Amino acid sequence: MSESAVTLTTPKELVPVPLVTNERKLSWITEKVSSIVEAPTPIWWWIAFLPCALMAMIGLTCIGYQISNGVGVWGENKTVGWAWDITNFVFWIGIGHAGTLISAILFLTRQKWRTSINRAAEAMTLFAVICAGIFPGIHVGRVWMAWYLAPIPNSYGIWPNFRSPLLWDVFAVSTYFTVSVLFWYTGLVPDLGTLRDRAKSRVKKYIYGIFALGWRGGNRQWRHYEMAYLILAGISTPLVLSVHSVVSFDFATSILPGWHTTIFPPYFVAGAIFGGFGMVLTIMLPARLLYPQLDDMLTRQHVDKMAKIILLTGSIVGYAYLMELFVAYYSTNKYEMFTFFHQRAGWHNGGLV
Numbered sequence: 001m002s003e004s005a006v007t008l009t010t011p012k013e014l015v016p017v018p019l020v021t022n023e024r025k026l027s028w029i030t031e032k033v034s035s036i037v038e039a040p041t042p043i044w045w046w047i048a049f050l051p052c053a054l055m056a057m058i059g060l061t062c063i064g065y066q067i068s069n070g071v072g073v074w075g076e077n078k079t080v081g082w083a084w085d086i087t088n089f090v091f092w093i094g095i096g097h098a099g100t101l102i103s104a105i106l107f108l109t110r111q112k113w114r115t116s117i118n119r120a121a122e123a124m125t126l127f128a129v130i131c132a133g134i135f136p137g138i139h140v141g142r143v144w145m146a147w148y149l150a151p152i153p154n155s156y157g158i159w160p161n162f163r164s165p166l167l168w169d170v171f172a173v174s175t176y177f178t179v180s181v182l183f184w185y186t187g188l189v190p191d192l193g194t195l196r197d198r199a200k201s202r203v204k205k206y207i208y209g210i211f212a213l214g215w216r217g218g219n220r221q222w223r224h225y226e227m228a229y230l231i232l233a234g235i236s237t238p239l240v241l242s243v244h245s246v247v248s249f250d251f252a253t254s255i256l257p258g259w260h261t262t263i264f265p266p267y268f269v270a271g272a273i274f275g276g277f278g279m280v281l282t283i284m285l286p287a288r289l290l291y292p293q294l295d296d297m298l299t300r301q302h303v304d305k306m307a308k309i310i311l312l313t314g315s316i317v318g319y320a321y322l323m324e325l326f327v328a329y330y331s332t333n334k335y336e337m338f339t340f341f342h343q344r345a346g347w348h349n350g351g352l353v
Contacts, residue, residue: 019113021296032293034198044290063138071141085135086250091275092132093173093247094268097240098276099125100176103183104236107229113305116297120287121280122184128279129177136169165250172246176239183232189215189225244272258339261327267320274313277306 020029066073074084099121106114137146149170151160160167193215196208215221245265252264281303288298328340 017299017301019116019297019299019301021299024296029297030194032297034195035293036291037195038198063134066138067143071139085139089132089135089139089169090247090250090268092128092135093176093244094272094275095279096125096128096132096176096180096276097244097269097272098280099123099128100180100183100236100240101273101276102280103187104233105240107233108237113302116299116302117280117284117306119184119187120284121276122180122187124279124283125180126177126184129173129180133173133177136166136173139166165246165253168246168249172243176243179232179236179239183229183236186225186229186232189213190217193217240273241269244268257333257335258324258328261324263320263323263327267317270313270316270320274310274317277310277313281306281310 071085099118102114102118102121106118136149137143140146140149148158149160149167153159189212192208192212196205196212196215199205199208245268248264248268251259252261254260284298285303288294325340328336331337
């Protein structure tokens with residue numbers, strides 16, 4: 001009696017989606033990614049660079065005007081108001097969180113889809129933290145006194161006020177920036193070695209060789225590299241939670257109604273990841289159009305996964321908004337209720353205005 005052959009097939013829903021479409025090989029990926037660096041700067045880049053440089057010069061002019069005239073030019077002349085500087089500080093720190101999250105947490109959870117976006121997100125983090133670092137310095141009003149924020153003994157015997165959230169920001173941002181630079185640069189070392197080997201001119205080969213730190217791609221180097229990258233990922237992971245929690249203390253440790261609340265640390269962290277992933281998509285989607293060679297590496301799967309994270313963190317932020325209103329109502333504190341239902345929600349005389 002013959003036995004019938006049984007063919008087992010994997011359901012379509014369980015077939016893993018390839019990270020790189022069209023079955024591209026590693027040599028093709030190396031060639032296409034390296035061509036972005038090696039090709040001449042396109043015309044559209046200069047067209048985009050000039051207005052950006054102009055806006056940067058306007059920003060520097062405005063900062064100079066603020067330093068010479070005082071923080072009052074930002075509207076920081078009320079005891080109940082947070083002005084333009086602290087708002088920008090929180091914004092820039094927030095969008096810088098996606099780089100650390102993609103690099104560290106997704107790496108520790110072995111999410112391989114991060115490899116198409118992690119380098120761009122890490123670079124975005126560095127620029128965002130640099131922009132954020134400007135504001136605590138000029139926030140103090142007298143920029144030339146900002147060095148008092150560092151815990152350095154001086155001739156007057158003055159030490160920083162360690163109870164000030166502004167000082168906590170200095171420590172948090174400096175630590176975050178240092179670890180982010182190390183993480184970003186460590187991940188670049190093998191790529192710098194590849195660019196060194198591909199370089200045509202002696203100058204480029206020499207410069208890439210310096211920054212590649214003698215990378216040859218041997219087994220021993222890869223072993224040490226992966227261990228160092230894992231350690232940096234482990235160090236960076238708590239920063240995702242701690243840095244923006246410290247930033248939220250600028251508001252949460254105040255005594256103003258509507259601000260001194262314990263929900264701020266997780267609320268700010270979720271909002272930071274929400275805004276950070278939104279900024280990654282804002283950067284990567286135009287880059288995908290400007291560099292068609294990225295089509296097979298930055299796929300719909302990557303956009304879909306980032307959109308799901310945005311949906312999750314956006315839902316958490318929405319929940320935090322509603323919880324703030326509920327807690328203000330449940331506390332029966334007339335100052336909290338006035339802040340939320342009259343000033344913020346616009347509720348007057350039983351109706352919305």
